[in-house]
Amino acid sequence: MTITSTTALRPIGLDELIEVGSLQTRVDRKYALTGADAEMALALVDPSTRVLEIDGVSELGYTSVYLDTDGLDTYLLAARGRRRRFKVRSRTYESNGASFLEVKTRSGEHTVKHRLPGAHVLNGRLTDEGAAFVGHTLRRAGVRNPPVARLSAAMRVDYRRVTLFHEATASRATIDSELAWWDVRTGSWLARPALSIIETKTTGRAAGMDRLLWSLGHRPDSVSKYATALAAMHAHLPSNKWRPVLKEHFQPVESLACA
Incomplete structure (x- = not known):
């Protein structure tokens, strides 16, 4: 899906967005929509909303690589809703090639x-600096051992993203589209070009995008770009948490990834 509904919005640069709306601690709400529904929502956003623009481009390419254990510990923590669940991923921005190592906790x-700036995943493994950062971050979040x-690298996802910032509420919303996944360990792949994932990021209260949706x-969905896609690609994994989204957006099974 090519986003066309943001052309009338005033742009905001990356440095300014980081300064006024980084929201590193936030409440996230996610919505799995068809591309058409996402486009409709974007056409109706508050006109005071600003759109992230880099070098004149607002629909930006991203690549995220999620790390997990061979036993899929981080996946299982998410599937079972554990309090100390976490994600570790690297993210690369197509626009400027910048990379970050990111750890998300609850x-x-x-x-x-x-976030730790720089490329800290080498040949699928954390560098020494990256490993020290992840270990320190997780221990501070109360993750034992x-x-x-x-x-190691488990899943790569490529997608296009539009990022919105609403100044009145200091909230952000991201719209991810053209999603494609690659299971690094099995070589399986999966694409869902008709799917868009909208995520709102606020200090707590629902944002304008939430109320619009x-x-x-539309109501918030339980969806994860990593875990939901992994569940779709491997039917034996526990996936009750994501069953509604799997049924609506990742069926039929025969169209899923093949090695």
């Missing part, structure tokens, strides 16, 4: 994101 209802040495009949 603090009550809040998601807390920690974090499995840092056992983490609710008015259009």
Whole structure:
């Protein structure tokens, strides 16, 4: 899906967005929509909303690589809704080639994101600096005996993203589209070009994008770009948490990834 509904919005640069709307600790709400529904929502956003623009481009390419243990510990923590669940991933921005190592943890209802600039995954494994950062971050979040040495690249996802910033509420929303996944360990792949994932990021209260989506009949979904796709690609994994999204957006099974 090519996003066309943001052309009338005032742009915001990356440095300014980081300064006024980084929201490293936030409440996330996610919505799995068809591309057409996402485009409709974007056409109706508050006109005071600003759109992230880099070099004149607002629909930006991203690549994320998620790390997990051979036993899929981080996946299982998410599938079972464990309080100390976490994600570790690298992210690369197509626009400028910048990379970050990111660790996401939970603090009550809040998601807390920690970032280390630079490329810290080499040949599928964390560098020494990356491993030290992940271990320190997880221990501070209360994760006992974090499995840092056992983490390796598990899933790559490529997608296009539009990022919106609403100044009045200091909230952000991201719209991810053209999603494609590659299971690094099995070589399986999966693409869902008709799917868009909208994520709102706020300090707690629902943002304008949340209320807009609710008015259009959409409610938050349990969806994860890593875990939901992995469940779709490997039917034996526990996946009750994501069953509604799997049924609506990842069926029929025969169209899923093949090695």
